[in-house]
Amino acid sequence: MNVTKTLILTIIAIFVLAAGLSLYTVNETQRAIVTRLGQLLEDKDGNVKVFEPGLHIKMPFIDQIKFLDKRLQTTELSETRMPTKENEFLIVSLFTKWHIRDFKKFYNASGTILNADHKIKEQLDEVLRTEVAKRKIDDLVWEERDILMDRIQSAANEMAKTLGVEVVDARVVRLDLPDSIQQKVFTRMETNIRKLAAERRTAGERKAREIVAEAYKDANVIRAKAKEEGLRTQGEGDAKATRIYAEAYKQAPEFYLFYRRLEAYRETFKGNNDILVLKPDDDFFKYFRRGSTKSKAQTLNSGAEEKRAG
Template sequence: MKFLTAILVVLLVMLGFNSMYVVKEGQTALVLQFGRIVRTDNETGLHFKLPLIQQRLLFDSRIMSLDAQPERYFTSEKKSVNVDFYVKWRIADSAAYYRATTGSDLQAANRLTPLVKNALRQEFNGRTLQELITAGRKDITERVRTDTDAIAEKNLGIDVVDVRIKRIELPDEVSESVYKRMRAERLQLANELRSTGQQAYTTIQADAERQVQVIKADAERDAAKVRGEGDAQAAAIYAQAYGQDPEFFAFYRSLSAYRDSFKDGKGVLVLKPDSEFLRYFNDGAAKH
C-alpha cells in the first residue's frame, strides 16, 4: 500500500511539473495539442498547460542575423557586381512562424535568403553602375527591407528589421573602367578649380596693379604739389632777401658759383679778366 502511494505521489509530482513551464525574457511560446496550435504565450513568467496532452514550444524572439554568401548581380548596363550583405530579423508571429518553418531557424533563414536576394536583384537591375557608385546604399537597402518585410511577415511570420550591404565588389575589368572614369572626373574637377584659381589670381593681380598705379599717381601729384609750394616759398624767400640787400645777395650767389666750380680741385676755367663771373675777385684785388 505504501509503495503504491509513493508511486502515485511521484506521478502527481511529474504531472504537476509537466503542466508548468516558464517563458523567459526574449522568448515566446506556443502550446500544441496533438500537433494543433492551441495558444500563443508572449508574456514572461510562469504558464500552465494540460500535462501529457499539450506540448509547449519556446522560440527566441530577439533579433537574429542572417549573413548570406555574396551574390552576383547585373546592373541595367549588364555589368556584373558581387554584393555581400546581411539581414537582421526576428519572429513577429510565433504561430505563423511555426506553420511556415516548423520552428527551425535554419529553415527560416533558407526561406528568407531568396526573398532578400530577389529584392536586391531588382534594385541592381534597375540601376546603372554609376548610380550604384555615386548613390548611397541606404536608399537601396531601405527599399529592399520594405519589400522583403511585407512578404516575410505574411508568409513566414517574421519581421525584417534591417538589410545592410557590407561591400560591393567589381570585377577587374569593371574596376579598371570605373577607376579611369573617376580619375577623369577628378582631373576635370582639378582643372576647373585650377582655372577658377588662375582667374581669381589674375583678377587680384590686376586690381593690385591698378591700386599701385593709383597710389603712385596720387603720391606723385602730392609730391609735385609740395615741391611747387616749396619752390614758390624758396623763390619768395630769395626775392625777399634780394630786396633787402641786392649787393650781398649777388655776392652770395657768386660765392656759391665759385664753390660749385672749384669743389673737385680739378676744374679749369678760361675767362677774360674783366668777366662778370670774376667780378668779386677783381674787386677784391683792386681793394687789396
C-alpha cells in the same frame, strides 16, 4: 503503513508532474511568447507578452510556449550568378545582419528563425537580381556599386517592416566577373578610365586657365588702385611740401634762396663725368664768389626770379 507511504509517494509524483507541466525556463539568449488555445497572450494594452530569461509558470495542456532566439542573425546569399543588362553574368555575394524587434509581427509573419531567414533570402535575391538586370557590367563594377548598395539597404529596411525584424546591416560583399569575360571587361574598364582621366585633365586645365585669368584681372585692379593711391599721396605730399617751402620763404627769404641754391648745386654736380659750361660771373655761382657786390635787394629779386622759374 504501506498505504500511507504509497499515498505520500503518489502525492509527490503528482506534484512533480504538475510542476514539470507548469514550469518552464527561458535561456539568456532567448525570449518566449505564449499561445493560449491558439491565441497569443497579450497585456492590457494589447501588446504581446514577451517573457524574459528565467523561470516562468504556464497552464498545463492549455498554454504552448514559443521560444525565439534574440541574438543577432546572419542571412547569406553566397556566390550567386546573376545576369546583367548585357546578358552577361556576375558572381554576387550578399549578407544581412538582423534580429527580432516585434515578436508579435515576427510570429505572425514567420514563426521561426529558419522561416524568417528563408524569406529574407528570397526577397533580397529578387531585389538584387532586378537591380543587376537593369545595369551593365561596367556600370556595376565601376560607377554604380554604391547605388546598388543603397538599393539593397532600402529593400532590406522595407522588408524588415513586414517581418517584424530590424536589419542592422545589409551589403554586397562580392561582385566578381567570371573568368570567361574578365579580360574583355578589364580592357573596357581601362579604356573608360583613360577617357575619364583625359576629361578630368582637360577640365582641370580649363579651370586652371580660368583661375590664372581671374588672378591677372585681380592683380591689374590692385595695381591700378595702388597707382591711383600712390599718385594721390604724392600729390598731397607735393602740396604739403609747397606749403612748407612757402612758409619757410616767408620766414627767411635769403636763407631759403641759399638753401635752394645748395640743392641745385647738389643735383648739378652729383655725376662724376658731368660737364657744365657757364661764364664765371654767371649768377648760378654767386654763392661761390666772395665779396659779392650785389645788394640785398638784388639778392631778393634774384630769389624771386628763381622761384618763378621753379
